[in-house]
Amino acid sequence: MDELLLRTLTPAVIGVLVHRGVDFATAEDAVQEALIEAIRTWPERPPADPKAWLVAVSWRKFLDVCRSDAARRGREQRMVVEPPPGPTETADDTLHLFLLCAHPSLTSASAVALTLRAIGGLTTKQIASAYLVPEATMAQRISRAKKTVSGVRFEEIRDLATVRRVLYLVFNEGYTGDVDLAAEAIRLTRQLAEIHDDEETIGLLALMLLHHARRSARMREDGSLVALADQDRSRWDTSLIEEGVEMLQAALARDRLGEFQAQAAVAALHADAVCVEETDWVQIVGWYDELLRFTGSPVVALNRAVAVGEADGPAAGLAALAAVDPGLPRYSAAAAYLHEKAGDLDDAARLYAEAALTAPNLAERHHLARQAARVNRLLRG
Structure with missing residues (x-):
């Protein structure tokens, strides 16, 4: 069973059902039921067209729910019709689902969770593990998010910029639990770029690739951070750098500069330097x-x-x-670095220690505390 294939197909199938008029929560439930059936039957009887199979089974699951719910007979009369002939899924349906999951009515946390569930195809347990919250808490968050967007009409959704910001939020979580959220964000952004070829989406993908290329050099074996200037650049993934730079150049050539393209340009200049001294x-x-x-x-x-x-x-x-x-945040760390460069070690040591106390995570706190200790050793000796 190809789990990645199922996860890739999930948003397209949900998008088809939503486009046909099924509310979001019901569509997502129907597709999940179809995925369970796919896991059970595909190993022995793989379909010739997996997308069409999932759409057909999901639609049938939806109709089963309608027929079994007496309170929704009116809706059944409107919805239980044969779907019109034509493709089983379109890029527009998948794009609609991206936009729906990042709807402005959702909080950032809810939009991220719903995106990973509906588009990423991750289980609630996997998402909860990645964000270090109880599964029940994440289930409630996703349920509330689905209810919030269930009444949104197809034609109401416009804001692709919000989708990009949600995907970047996912990327910046990196690797936690048993889910590599950085890799998942790259996969989803690739998918978005395939169905909506705009320069800022390409710029976001380039930015992710350029940052991801340095991943293996960012941490020591003991889990401590390695500053960019001290990283072993031979460990950077040159294939990801080349792909990211190529994408960025293609986006910049369109001469419609945006925020993510500019961020990617900064990352590309760091990646282009063979040593920190050659950074432009x-x-x-x-x-x-x-x-x-x-x-x-x-x-x-x-x-x-x-x-x-x-x-x-x-x-x-x-x-x-x-x-x-x-x-x-990180003001004191920046000030400490600049004071050290200026030769003002007393202020640098004090500011590194101050920055360590307010660091947003344990790894950064330890890194800044070590910097304070290093500068104090210089003062003593």
Whole structure:
């Protein structure tokens, strides 16, 4: 049984049912029932057309529910008709499902969970494990999300930008539990790019590939973080880098720059440098300027200040940092780095220790604490 094939087909089949007028929650339930039947029967009797088989069985499961529910006889009269002839699924149906799962009425957490369930084909247990919450909690979150979007009409959905942001949220969770969410996000973004060939979706996919290429070099065997400057670049995946750069160049050639393309350009410049000393920091500052124009994000301003410190010296970086809100996460870490580059070890040690106390995760906390200890050793000796 090809589990990946089933997961790939799931959103298309749900999309077909939703397009035919089935509410989202019922469509998802019907498709799950069809998947169970596929797992049971396909090993001995594989269908010639898996997509058509799943659509037909899912539709039958839906009709069974309608016929067995006396309270929904009126709906049965409207819905129990033979589907019109034609393709069993279209790219529009799958795109609709992407948009539905990222509907603005959903919270980010609910949109991510629903995307992984309906489009990614992951089980509730797998999603709960990935996000380190009880299965019952995740089941409730997904159930509420399905109810929220069940009344949304097909023609109401427009916001592809929200879909991209949801997919990037999934990607940034990385690897937890028994599900590689970074790889899952790349798979889903590839699927989105195939059905909607716009430059920002391609830019997002390029960004994911370029970040993912450095994955094996980011952590030591003991689980500690390795800063970009200290990573063993021979461990970077050059095939992913080449694919990401090629995609980015194709997107940029369309001359419709967007946020994810600019982020991918920064990642490509890091990937292009054979050693940290050859990094083109001047170009990186330029791309951060573009990102600020698109987003106005204080996080981008923080990253830009560090890049300015590399391109024009630590004094210039600290001047740029002075314009950033000091309450921003990782502000102290950026300030510590720039103070160390400026030779101000007392402030650097203090700021590294301060940053460790407010780090968003344990690995980063340990990394910053080690940096504080390292600088303190320099002061002593």
